[in-house]
Amino acid sequence: MVSIxxxxxxxxGNVNQRLLKILIDKKDEIAQKHNLSFKIVGVVDSSGIAVRTRGFDYQDLINLKFNKGKVNELDCFLPKAPEEIANCVEADLMIDASPVNLKPNNPGLHLVKSAITKGWHVVLANKAPLVLAFDELHELALKHKTRLAYSATVCGGLPVINVLQRDLKFATLNNLWGIFNATSNFVLQHLEQGGTMEEAILEAQRIGAAETDPTLDLSGQDTANKLYIIMKSFTDFDGTIADIEMEGIQNVNAEQIQQAAQAGTKLKLVAAAFHKKGKWQLSVKPAPVAADSFMGSCDGWEMGIEVKTDLYESISMKNYEADPTGTSAAVLRDMIDLSR
Ligand SMILES: NC(=O)c1ccc[n+]([C@@H]2O[C@H](COP(=O)([O-])OP(=O)(O)OC[C@H]3O[C@@H](n4cnc5c(N)ncnc54)[C@H](OP(=O)(O)O)[C@@H]3O)[C@@H](O)[C@H]2O)c1
Incomplete structure (x- = not known):
């Protein structure tokens, strides 16, 4: 029996449109293998909310956005603020793929809390709710017997959170390094090849990989958000995002890149976590890495992570993600995990 x-x-936007495309392509497989069917009963964009209890056609929603439409053009539009959706429809699951907003107590965060309070499971591609309220959201979910999943928030489709939480059980993290932001990695590669930062950002926006606000990519903030989520998910770290020393790549120039190359290194935006004197030292900054190292092998649209733990010595993994499809697939794997 298929559960709706x-x-x-x-x-x-990019992530949820590609999710809809995967739902179309994999509909039968999702029903046959997992006994699930996802009925989209509510959609929200910057114009507001639309609700259709009999369910939206996936392709109609893709077409709406392909034609630059807004949900306020739909006949089932409700003239309410986006954050009111939890009071406008009955649902089991909410997917948050809205833009990152790191202002404390922003309406989007309230909405995630309202969804949990209503007993909805929540899948996050948006990192902001976790960065602002990781513990609070988890406590709220426990209280309301609902669950949160967020494997898409860290390195798109690379299953970092799943591997750390599920497969490295009982291991204690000694340290980690990573390249967590494909846009800035692509920018650095483009500079290496003699291009400009502006060209690279335009390309990242064209393919839908850049953040809605690309300064989040370049400033290191997006990488710091991911490092924070990893640390909260896998270690005893009880600090805040402000504990991460952060420097972006905005001021990196061609000369620095060439100097790095002459020394047999590559300049990368590196996230790092080390234990020092019983405290976590966390940083995000441009740093030279050996060209022939694992980190040096993560180029352009690749992201990667290397973790050292007490039980598993060193584990590294990387992905190549030149558009948001892997992220959308990560959202779907979370949707299936939460709905079973
Ligand atoms: N793109 C990636 O590769 C990737 C990877 C991992 C994680 N993420 C995260 O996933 C999220 C979505 O990324 P994206 O690339 O899909 O972004 P996007 O293309 O910019 O789409 C954002 C969507 O959110 C809507 N929106 C704007 N304000 C809203 C509000 N207040 N409430 C509800 N919806 C609102 C926008 O409406 P309009 O359509 O009206 O503009 C748009 O549909 C972001 O948090 C991002 O950090 C993205």
């Missing part, structure tokens, strides 16, 4: 999962999509 009433689902709300928060955001209809």
């Amino acid at each position: 999962v009433k689902t709300v999509l928060l955001g209809l």
Whole structure:
């Protein structure tokens, strides 16, 4: 028997549009292998909310956005603020793929809390709710017997959170390094090849990989957000995002890149976590890495992580993600995990 999962999509941008495409392509497989069918009963974009209890056609939503439409053009539009969706429809699951907003107590964070309070499971591609309220959201979910999943928030489709939480059980992290932001990695590669930062950002925006606000990519903030989420998910770290020393790549120039190359290194935006004197030292900054190292092998649209733990010595993994499809697939794997 196939269970219908009433689902709300928060955001209809790159990530959720590709999610809809995968839902179309894999509909039968999801039903046959997992006994699930995702019925989209509510959608939210910057214009507001639309609700259709009988369910939206996936392709109609893709077409709406392909034609630069907004949900306020739909006949089922409700003239309410986006954050009111949790009071406008009955659902089982919400997917948050709305833009990162790191302002404390922003309406989007309230919405995630309202969804949990209503007993909805929540899948996050948006990192902001976790960065602002990681513990609070987990406590709230426990209280309301609902669950949060967020494997898409860290390195897109690379299953960093799943591997750390599920497969490295009982291991204690000694240290980690990573390249967590494909846009800045692509920018650095483009500079290496003699291009400009502006050209690289335009390309990242064209393919849908850049953040809605690309300064989050370049400033190191997006990488810091991911490092924070990893640390909260896998270690005893009880600090805040402000404990991460952060420097971006905005001021990196061609001369620095050439100097790094002459020394047999590559300049990368590196996230690092080390234990020092019983405290975590966390940083995000441009740093030279040996060209022939694992980190040096992560180029352009690749992201990667190397972790050292007490039980598993060194584990490293990387992905190549030149568009958001891997992220959308990560959202789907979370949707399936939460709905089973
Ligand atoms: N793109 C990636 O590769 C990637 C990878 C990992 C994680 N993420 C995260 O996933 C999220 C979505 O990324 P994206 O690339 O899909 O972004 P995007 O293309 O910019 O789409 C954002 C969507 O959110 C809608 N929106 C704007 N304000 C809203 C609000 N207040 N409430 C609800 N929806 C609102 C936008 O509406 P309009 O359509 O009206 O503009 C748009 O549909 C971001 O948090 C990002 O950090 C993205």
